[in-house]
Amino acid sequence: MKKTTCVLYTNLYGLEVRVENNRIVKVRGEKDNPLSEGYVCRKGLNIIYHQHHADRLMYPLKKIGETFEKISWEQAIDETVEKPTAIVNKH
Numbered sequence: 001m002k003k004t005t006c007v008l009y010t011n012l013y014g015l016e017v018r019v020e021n022n023r024i025v026k027v028r029g030e031k032d033n034p035l036s037e038g039y040v041c042r043k044g045l046n047i048i049y050h051q052h053h054a055d056r057l058m059y060p061l062k063k064i065g066e067t068f069e070k071i072s073w074e075q076a077i078d079e080t081v082e083k084p085t086a087i088v089n090k091h
Contacts, residue, residue: 035043
């Protein structure tokens with residue numbers, strides 16, 4: 001079991017995850033986690049569904065007009081940083 005946290009909430013519940021062949025196969029609450037003490041919500045227990053869902057995005061998309069086009073991770077990060085940086089620099 002690998003220890004991690006649930007990223008669905010800011011509470012960061014502790015999780016223990018069993019991974020086989022690079023796929024999550026079991027999830028349970030981490031009893032030793034001081035914040036969650038083994039608690040994990042229904043969404044956390046169903047993280048396998050979200051992680052391996054057929055419609056999960058595996059690369060960034062950019063909306064251009066009415067469609068979405070695949071872009072590189074570098075471009076996505078650069079564009080994500082540009083607007084807030086411009087606002088901070090302006091104000």
